[in-house]
Structures are given as structure tokens and as C-alpha cells.
Amino acid sequence: MTNLHRHAPLRVALVGLGTVGGGVIRLLQANAELIARRAGCPIQIVAISARDRNKDRGVDLSPYDWVDDMTTLPGRDDVDVVVELIGGADGPALTLARQCLAAGKPFVTANKAMLAHHGLDLATLAEKAGIALKYEAAVAGGIPVIKGMREGAAANEIARVYGILNGTCNYILTTMEKDKRSFDDVLKEAQELGFAEADPSFDIDGIDAAHKLTILASLAFGTELDFDNVATTGIRHVIAADIAEAAALGFRIRLVGMAQNGPEGLFQRVHPMLVPLDHPLAHVDGSLNAVVVEGNFVGRLFFQGRGAGDGPTASAVVADLIDVARDEYGDAFAMPVSALTQQQPADAGARIGRAYLRFKVKDRPGVLAEIAAAMRDAGVSIESMIQRGNHQEDGVLIAIVTHAGEERCVLDTLERLAGSDSLLQTPMVMHILD
Amino acid sequence: MTNLHRHAPLRVALVGLGTVGGGVIRLLQANAELIARRAGCPIQIVAISARDRNKDRGVDLSPYDWVDDMTTLPGRDDVDVVVELIGGADGPALTLARQCLAAGKPFVTANKAMLAHHGLDLATLAEKAGIALKYEAAVAGGIPVIKGMREGAAANEIARVYGILNGTCNYILTTMEKDKRSFDDVLKEAQELGFAEADPSFDIDGIDAAHKLTILASLAFGTELDFDNVATTGIRHVIAADIAEAAALGFRIRLVGMAQNGPEGLFQRVHPMLVPLDHPLAHVDGSLNAVVVEGNFVGRLFFQGRGAGDGPTASAVVADLIDVARDEYGDAFAMPVSALTQQQPADAGARIGRAYLRFKVKDRPGVLAEIAAAMRDAGVSIESMIQRGNHQEDGVLIAIVTHAGEERCVLDTLERLAGSDSLLQTPMVMHILD
Numbered sequence: 001m002t003n004l005h006r007h008a009p010l011r012v013a014l015v016g017l018g019t020v021g022g023g024v025i026r027l028l029q030a031n032a033e034l035i036a037r038r039a040g041c042p043i044q045i046v047a048i049s050a051r052d053r054n055k056d057r058g059v060d061l062s063p064y065d066w067v068d069d070m071t072t073l074p075g076r077d078d079v080d081v082v083v084e085l086i087g088g089a090d091g092p093a094l095t096l097a098r099q100c101l102a103a104g105k106p107f108v109t110a111n112k113a114m115l116a117h118h119g120l121d122l123a124t125l126a127e128k129a130g131i132a133l134k135y136e137a138a139v140a141g142g143i144p145v146i147k148g149m150r151e152g153a154a155a156n157e158i159a160r161v162y163g164i165l166n167g168t169c170n171y172i173l174t175t176m177e178k179d180k181r182s183f184d185d186v187l188k189e190a191q192e193l194g195f196a197e198a199d200p201s202f203d204i205d206g207i208d209a210a211h212k213l214t215i216l217a218s219l220a221f222g223t224e225l226d227f228d229n230v231a232t233t234g235i236r237h238v239i240a241a242d243i244a245e246a247a248a249l250g251f252r253i254r255l256v257g258m259a260q261n262g263p264e265g266l267f268q269r270v271h272p273m274l275v276p277l278d279h280p281l282a283h284v285d286g287s288l289n290a291v292v293v294e295g296n297f298v299g300r301l302f303f304q305g306r307g308a309g310d311g312p313t314a315s316a317v318v319a320d321l322i323d324v325a326r327d328e329y330g331d332a333f334a335m336p337v338s339a340l341t342q343q344q345p346a347d348a349g350a351r352i353g354r355a356y357l358r359f360k361v362k363d364r365p366g367v368l369a370e371i372a373a374a375m376r377d378a379g380v381s382i383e384s385m386i387q388r389g390n391h392q393e394d395g396v397l398i399a400i401v402t403h404a405g406e407e408r409c410v411l412d413t414l415e416r417l418a419g420s421d422s423l424l425q426t427p428m429v430m431h432i433l434d
Numbered sequence: 435m436t437n438l439h440r441h442a443p444l445r446v447a448l449v450g451l452g453t454v455g456g457g458v459i460r461l462l463q464a465n466a467e468l469i470a471r472r473a474g475c476p477i478q479i480v481a482i483s484a485r486d487r488n489k490d491r492g493v494d495l496s497p498y499d500w501v502d503d504m505t506t507l508p509g510r511d512d513v514d515v516v517v518e519l520i521g522g523a524d525g526p527a528l529t530l531a532r533q534c535l536a537a538g539k540p541f542v543t544a545n546k547a548m549l550a551h552h553g554l555d556l557a558t559l560a561e562k563a564g565i566a567l568k569y570e571a572a573v574a575g576g577i578p579v580i581k582g583m584r585e586g587a588a589a590n591e592i593a594r595v596y597g598i599l600n601g602t603c604n605y606i607l608t609t610m611e612k613d614k615r616s617f618d619d620v621l622k623e624a625q626e627l628g629f630a631e632a633d634p635s636f637d638i639d640g641i642d643a644a645h646k647l648t649i650l651a652s653l654a655f656g657t658e659l660d661f662d663n664v665a666t667t668g669i670r671h672v673i674a675a676d677i678a679e680a681a682a683l684g685f686r687i688r689l690v691g692m693a694q695n696g697p698e699g700l701f702q703r704v705h706p707m708l709v710p711l712d713h714p715l716a717h718v719d720g721s722l723n724a725v726v727v728e729g730n731f732v733g734r735l736f737f738q739g740r741g742a743g744d745g746p747t748a749s750a751v752v753a754d755l756i757d758v759a760r761d762e763y764g765d766a767f768a769m770p771v772s773a774l775t776q777q778q779p780a781d782a783g784a785r786i787g788r789a790y791l792r793f794k795v796k797d798r799p800g801v802l803a804e805i806a807a808a809m810r811d812a813g814v815s816i817e818s819m820i821q822r823g824n825h826q827e828d829g830v831l832i833a834i835v836t837h838a839g840e841e842r843c844v845l846d847t848l849e850r851l852a853g854s855d856s857l858l859q860t861p862m863v864m865h866i867l868d
Contacts, residue, residue, distance in 0.1 A: 030591075031591050035589060142729075142731070142735065143586075144586025144735075147582070148582065152570075152578025152581050154469075154756045155465060155749050155755075156465065222471055297464075297746065299576065301577060302736075303737055304738075305732065311730075312732045315732035316732075319589050322588045322589060327764075330762055335471045
């Protein structure tokens with residue numbers, strides 16, 4: 001409880017002055033008095049560094065010491081903590097992180113890619129130095145879900161953690177849903193509005209969500225970070241008709257990152273799922289993020305909020321700084337790195353669940369019989385099916401929801417149909433959140 | 435970061451062995467290994483105390499030292515922390531709390547009534563001794579909302595905090611809604627099922643929610659706890675027709691505790707509100723709790739989960755113990771007691787908002803004109819109105835939603851109508867969450 005006796009300011013070096021960096025500066029200015037009361041001391045930026053000194057960022061940078069060479073920051077005695085908002089799994093961010101932690105300088109970051117790939121190394125360095133490595137902003141922006149899992153749900157054995165971890169994808173999917181528009185059309189608009197990057201693949205191919213899921217899984221299960229075994233599918237192949245048919249069947253489509261642990265191993269997957277209307281994730285709209293944690297005593301916890309943007313992300317960065325100022329922090333992944341277990345990846349094929357399959361087929365007799373036979377032979381049982389009249393210019397859509405069964409049987413169905421000249425495109429498979 | 439070096443068990447004395455106390459014992463047994471990894475040391479109950487030694491609680495108490503006189507616990511060297519689960523604002527719980535904190539013994543409690551009334555005194559004692567006073571379980575059961583506000587949203591100036599803080603009331607209201615049944619009928623069933631107490635007034639009159647709101651308000655605004663100025667109305671007077679008419683107008687009825695701070699003062703109120711269907715609180719069903727925090731940088735955070743029951747509440751109690759074991763704790767109300775401000779209560783009459791009014795009137799000409807004239811004279815403008823045919827055996831129901839306006843005008847309307855022999859009962863007023 002050293003904060004009662006701490007009065008000297010916490011001195012911060014801020015590296016990276018993009019949207020979030022600017023937000024951190026604005027937040028520390030706007031809420032300075034309140035933050036000092038809560039943190040037990042003022043939190044002051046003393047030094048800043050970024051690539052381009054001359055870019056207009058809409059905030060007054062003159063009070064801060066501009067540093068061209070960020071590698072000088074870890075060694076400065078007038079810096080108590082370094083905040084890294086550069087991004088990127090490797091390169092300058094990783095160099096800076098290693099330097100800081102090796103030099104015994106507490107380190108706060110929003111860099112999910114770096115943590116997903118190098119989190120254990122960095123946590124080991126922090127542990128050796130007995131200092132803070134904090135990253136609330138790395139997952140789900142302003143939602144305090146790292147804290148919620150590391151501390152709030154810490155008493156629980158956690159069965160599953162899952163959620164909507166990428167605001168860009170959720171904006172695209174829910175806009176497609178609301179306006180009945182195509183993926184390409186909505187993506188283009190999102191790019192024009194600044195909600196999606198010029199190169200959107202990190203978001204829409206699910207990689208960003210996979211980074212975040214990797215971190216959540218480690219916190220949930222006490223397992224080592226294992227990004228390489230996250231099976232990742234993005235939303236590029238979700239078409240407007242999928243959303244319409246899913247709605248007709250009582251579902252909404254969301255990009256869900258899910259991790260589950262058990263005797264069968266660690267399962268980690270990011271992919272578009274059908275979410276039943278009575279599940280809270282079905283009501284997460286626009287660019288919001290949400291995380292569900294299922295613990296053996298607490299039951300289902302649901303956290304929702306803004307997962308990106310300067311304000312929410314800055315809120316999480318500064319929450320970390322307040323924890324550092326209060327001296328209320330500990331192991332980055334909730335326990336010493338040596339206590340984390342290595343877990344084998346689970347065989348997804350053995351998972352039991354319902355699935356949605358969508359086929360685009362030639363409009364001719366016998367096609368449905370062919371699909372139905374493949375499903376029968378693969379042991380897949382049909383719960384419901386929709387085939388609309390020929391409103392597609394070049395074929396017919398068939399949407400099927402299966403009864404619960406092993407995922408391998410669904411894959412087997414597709415293998416049996418592979419090469420069939422009845423199919424006009426690769427079938428789409430999405431699993432159902434139950 | 436002392437947890438890395440802590441290996442001796444954290445030794446707990448547990449006082450109060452009702453539902454939650456039993457849950458804490460079961461949780462510490464079931465998840466012992468995991469908790470030790472996360473906490474950095476085992477967490478072990480060493481002593482227990484409750485009123486009746488011979489009651490069967492469904493858990494094996496033989497491993498623990500039974501203590502008849504709980505006042506001996508604060509002085510025991512083999513106890514590191516005392517957990518109080520007796521309840522009650524005063525009496526034995528308060529005596530124990532004061533003894534513990536004065537003796538320098540960390541104290542964990544789920545006792546919202548005691549905190550609402552004596553929280554500042556207790557926090558002052560904890561501060562003097564430099565020890566933990568923790569109470570995550572006191573508000574919203576298993577949802578880590580104390581932590582979410584004290585730490586997760588700590589960087590924000592918070593404009594409003596509000597939520598569904600009483601599971602019994604939410605169960606009754608949502609069951610009335612779903613099954614179209616009366617309050618008395620559902621309450622009786624809830625009592626038979628054990629979801630409501632034999633004397634339900636603490637829950638259904640909003641007092642329990644008011645205790646919790648008092649705590650949330652202090653954390654949100656950095657103000658002193660002020661239970662006496664929470665305006666509290668329960669759900670006894672909500673009738674099935676209110677729920678039906680609210681639904682027809684696009685709302686659901688929830689008991690909402692809301693606190694708001696600003697230049698006009700501190701506003702704290704617990705009362706049934708009309709919640710628009712597109713607000714997340716409208717989808718909080720059954721005995722779930724939920725809390726919304728609106729911060730100036732993070733935006734709207736939404737937390738949902740189980741607000742009561744042995745498992746969720748035990749999860750929160752043990753999360754507190756893990757924080758104590760990790761040495762990650764600080765000021766109970768997020769800042770030293772001396773830094774909390776005293777804030778004048780706000781004048782609710784000056785609040786701007788929409789309201790729902792329900793009149794039960796005689797079925798005769800001129801009644802609607804009388805009500806409409808009173809509203810006009812009080813400066814209240816009508817947004818929508820429903821008068822159903824005479825399906826009430828003894829009168830007609832008129833449900834009105836007003837345009838946004840000052841609350842004092844709605845009260846003025848009622849004063850103008852007071853004593854009118856057109857009214858068959860006191861009109862119902864509920865405000866609308868916007």
C-alpha cells in the first residue's frame with residue numbers, strides 16, 4: 001500500500017504518437033487532477049518519441065522532451081516507466097521492450113502482436129527485474145478484461161473464454177446485417193471512414209483477433225502463449241446471403257475468438273460463427289468488443305465496451321500507469337512464467353457442435369441429393385435447410401444447419417463433395433456458438 | 435511484486451457460514467491448486483466461526499478450528515486475514531471489522547449494508563494500519579465491478595454509473611414480463627423457490643440496491659459514501675399492466691440504481707425505470723446483475739454476470755483474498771479517505787428526462803381532459819399515450835410517456851391531480867433511461 005506514501009510524480013516516457021499516443025496525452029492532461037487523487041501521485045509525461053517529429057497530431061507536444069533515439073529512454077533516470085504504442089510484433093517495439101525490462105524499467109504496452117509472439121520472453125525479463133509489464137490496452141481496448149481475468153476471475157477454473165475481439169470486423173458484419181450490403185461494399189466504406197486500414201488484412205483475416213485470443217487463453221488457463229496453434233479464418237468469405245439465411249434460422253454472424261481448455265488439449269480458434277439471438281454476443285453491434293469468461297464458480301461473466309479508438313485505448317493504458325503508480329501489479333500472466341503449463345493443441349475434429357454450411361450450386365436436378373448423400377455418408381445429420389428460389393444470377397444457394405456432431409464429419413462432407421461439378425464455389429462452413 | 439517471493443500460505447479466518455461461507459469453503463477446496471499458482475501461495479482456511487456449530491452446511495468443517503467467540507480472531511497470530519460473511523450494517527459484523535482493522539488484520543467482506551453506513555470509518559482504520567479492506571463481493575456478486583471501477587476505469591472522469599443491482603427484483607420483474615403475471619404471484623413463487631427472502635423488503639423496496647449504489651457512487655466520483663441521500667423506491671407498485679404498456683411503447687421495466695455527479699451535485703436514486711429495448715440493460719434477464727459505467731475517455735463499459743448465489747459471491751471473496759496474497763491492493767475507495775470530497779445532493783426536480791405515468795381512473799367522460807389539463811398547466815408535454823378499453827374490472831388505465839422535461843413538472847402534475855375523485859389510486863411515475 002505504498003501509494004499512501006507516494007507523492008513524487010510517476011514520470012512517463014511515451015513512445016509512438018499515433019491515435020492512441022495522442023489519446024494518452026489528452027487523457028493525462030484532461031483528467032490530471034483526478035488521476036493524481038486516484039493514483040496517489042501525479043502521472044506526468046516527461047519524454048516522447050516517434051518517427052516523425054513534424055507531423056501535426058492535434059496536441060501540444062512542447063511541454064515534453066522530444067527524443068529522436070528511443071533507445072536512450074530505458075537508461076534515463078528521470079523516467080519511471082516507458083509506454084510503447086508503436087506496434088508490430090518485432091522491430092523497434094520489441095527492441096525497446098527488451099531494453100526496458102532488462103534495465104529494470106517498468107513497461108506498459110498496447111502491443112498485442114508483440115505479446116502474442118514474445119509475451120513469455122518479456123514476462124520472464126519483467127519477473128527477473130521484479131517490475132511491471134502491463135498490457136490492458138492490448139485486448140479489447142478500454143474494457144478492463146485483462147484485469148477481469150487476471151484478478152477478477154482469478155479464483156475460477158475457466159472452461160472457456162471467447163468474444164468479439166476485433167471492432168473492424170464487427171462493424172463490417174453488423175453493417176452488412178443492418179443494411180443488407182455486400183462485404184466488399186461495406187469494407188470500402190469502412191476504409192473511407194477510417195474504420196478499416198488501407199491494408200485491412202490484419203483485421204479482416206482474423207490475425208489481430210488471434211493475437212488477442214492468445215493472450216486471453218494464457219490468462220484463462222495458466223498455459224503458455226501459443227499463437228501458432230490458433231486456427232484463424234477471417235470474414236472475407238461471408239456473403240450477404242449468409243447473414244440473411246442465418247437470420248432466418250435465428251442467428252447472427254460474428255467473428256468470434258474462442259479458447260477452451262480440457263483433457264483433450266487447448267483449443268484456440270478465430271472464425272465467423274453463428275450466434276443464437278438469445279446470446280449476449282448477438283447484441284454486440286458496430287465497433288464494440290465483448291468478452292465472455294466462463295468460470296466454474298462465477299458462471300458466465302460478460303464484459304462489453306469500446307475495443308478501439310484513442311479514448312478507450314488511452315483509458316486502458318493510463319489504468320496500467322495508475323496500477324504502476326499504486327504499486328499494485330504482479331506477474332504479467334497472472335503467475336510466474338515457470339508456473340504456466342505447456343498444453344497440447346486439441347484436435348478440432350473431435351469437437352461436438354452444430355455447423356452452418358452454405359453451398360452455391362448449379363440449378364439442376366440431383367444437386368441436393370448429391371449434397372444430402374455426402375452428408376449422410378459422412379454421418380452429418382441435418383437440422384434445418386433453406387434453399388431459395390433462383391434469385392442468384394448464376395446458381396442456387398443452399399444453407400444448412402446440422403445437428404450437433406463431430407466437426408470432422410462436416411469436413412468429411414466437404415471432402416466427399418470436393419471436385420463435384422455441381423458446386424459453383426468452395427462451400428462455406430461456420431460453426432454455431434451453443 | 436512480493437508474490438513471487440511469497441510461499442507461506444495465506445491463512446484465513448472465515449466468519450459466517452451461510453450460503454456464501456459454504457461457497458468459499460467449497461471454492462477454496464475445489465480450486466486449491468489453481469489458486470495457489472495464481473496467488474503465489476496456497477490460501478488456507480484455518481479458523482471458522484458462526485452462530486450455530488451444529489447446523490449441517492453440506493461441507494466438511496472438521497479440518498478447521500471452530501471458534502465460538504469470533505472476537506478472538508483479530509488477535510490470533512496464525513490468522514493473516516479475516517473474511518466476514520455475517521451481514522448486517524451494525525452488530526457483530528461491525529464490531530469484528532473494527533477489531534480486525536484496529537489490530538492490523540486485513541479484512542475481506544461481502545457486507546454492503548455495513549460499507550454503505552460505515553465504509554469511511556472502516557477505510558480510515560485500514561488506511562491507518564496500512565492494510566487491506568476488500569469488498570468485491572459486496573456489489574453485483576461475482577462481477578468484478580469494484581475492481582473494474584477502482585482500477586479498470588480509474589483514468590476516467592465518470593459521468594454516471596448505473597445498473598441492475600438486485601437479482602431478486604430483476605427475477606421478479608422479468609418473470610412478470612415473460613409470464614404476464616402479477617407482482618404478488620411472482621414474489622410468492624420466488625419465496626417458495628428460495629430466490630426471495632421470507633421478509634423480502636430489503637430487496638424489493640430497493641434498500642439492498644441502494645447500499646450497493648452508495649458504494650459504486652463513491653468509487654465513481656471520488657465522493658464520500660452518502661447512503662442517506664439515495665432516493666429509494668422499490669418494485670411493489672409495479673403492476674403487470676405497467677410492464678405490458680411499457681412493452682407496447684418499446685421499453686422494459688428494470689429496477690435501476692443510478693448515480694450521477696456534476697456541478698449540480700450528487701444524484702443517487704434507486705427506482706424502477708423504463709429501459710429502451712436497444713439498451714443493454716433491457717436484455718439483462720432473470721437474477722443476473724449488470725453495471726454500466728460511463729467514462730469521459732473509455733465511453734460506456736458494460737459488465738454483466740451473476741449477482742448473487744454461493745458460487746459467484748465466493749468467486750469475488752476469493753478474488754479479494756488472491757489480491758491480498760499477491761500484495762496487490764490499496765485504498766479501499768480508490769484514494770485516501772481524506773481525498774474523497776463531500777458533495778451536496780442534487781435536486782432531482784431539475785433533472786431533465788422523459789417519464790412514464792400511469793393513472794387508474796374512473797371510466798367516465800372528462801377524466802382524460804382533467805389529466806391532460808394538469809399536465810399542460812404543469813408544463814409537461816405528452817409524447818405518447820395508451821388508454822385501453824375497459825378491461826379493468828374497476829376502472830380504466832391510462833399510460834403516458836412524456837417528452838423530456840424537468841422532473842419537477844411531473845411532480846407538479848401529480849400535485850395538481852391530488853385529491854381528484856377521478857383517480858382510483860395513487861398514480862405511478864417511472865423515469866425513462868435515455
